Amino acid sequence: MNIKDLCVVITGGASGLGSATAERLSELGARVAIFDLNEEAGARLAERLGGSFHHVDVTSAESVDAGLAAAEAKLGTPRVLVNCAGIAPGFRVVGKDGSPHPLDAFRKAVEINLIGSFNVISRFAAQLAAAGLDGEEAGVIVNTASVAAFDGQIGQAAYAASKGGVVGMTLPIARDLAQHRIRVMTIAPGIFLTPMLQGLPQATQDSLGKQVPHPSRLGKPEEFAKLVQNIIENPMLNGEVIRLDGAIRMGPR
Numbered sequence: 001m002n003i004k005d006l007c008v009v010i011t012g013g014a015s016g017l018g019s020a021t022a023e024r025l026s027e028l029g030a031r032v033a034i035f036d037l038n039e040e041a042g043a044r045l046a047e048r049l050g051g052s053f054h055h056v057d058v059t060s061a062e063s064v065d066a067g068l069a070a071a072e073a074k075l076g077t078p079r080v081l082v083n084c085a086g087i088a089p090g091f092r093v094v095g096k097d098g099s100p101h102p103l104d105a106f107r108k109a110v111e112i113n114l115i116g117s118f119n120v121i122s123r124f125a126a127q128l129a130a131a132g133l134d135g136e137e138a139g140v141i142v143n144t145a146s147v148a149a150f151d152g153q154i155g156q157a158a159y160a161a162s163k164g165g166v167v168g169m170t171l172p173i174a175r176d177l178a179q180h181r182i183r184v185m186t187i188a189p190g191i192f193l194t195p196m197l198q199g200l201p202q203a204t205q206d207s208l209g210k211q212v213p214h215p216s217r218l219g220k221p222e223e224f225a226k227l228v229q230n231i232i233e234n235p236m237l238n239g240e241v242i243r244l245d246g247a248i249r250m251g252p253r
Contacts, residue, residue: 003029059119083142152250188244
């Protein structure tokens, strides 16, 4: 698809990989709708990009429907969805104090990362299917998984399970939505310089970066955004998961 003048919805768009994607697609002429719970950061970014911000809880069908309707009213029919909203809890199955993994933490990770992604996908796709085609396709969905889906580390049971679910649903959803000419792709990033990692000491950041075979550094959010661009623009990319990780294979810890 030609990105210029497309309406793009980005969940988790107020920071990290989502905000970098919003920046890049806006530079290419897209009209960007940011879905996030961080109203201050999201509204500020949307204003700077000439887009719109919508306070959306991805786990709520009503909240997502309201956000999609508002985005369409302001920016036109959303044709691209980029799912970046997510959390990364860290708990061992049995803690050092002998306590079991908090079930609510596991449930919350799955609820936001997996169910939340599917919730937005299904409601976005239903709206888009009714809008018709733009050339040979109607639109594109790009999900965010993680290399933890394949190489989950100690303390990542909940996170890896949720991201593994995102990986597992990519192909069946792509097959399901093919009849509506909607493509579905997933990116599985490695270690990227997101706000969470930016809070770590520089020595720790450098140490993490050295684990990457090549280039031996942390990934840049704009590199994630470039891949989103490539996926949107290349109509033969469909039903696949792309590891964006510099060839890293994560160790147990």
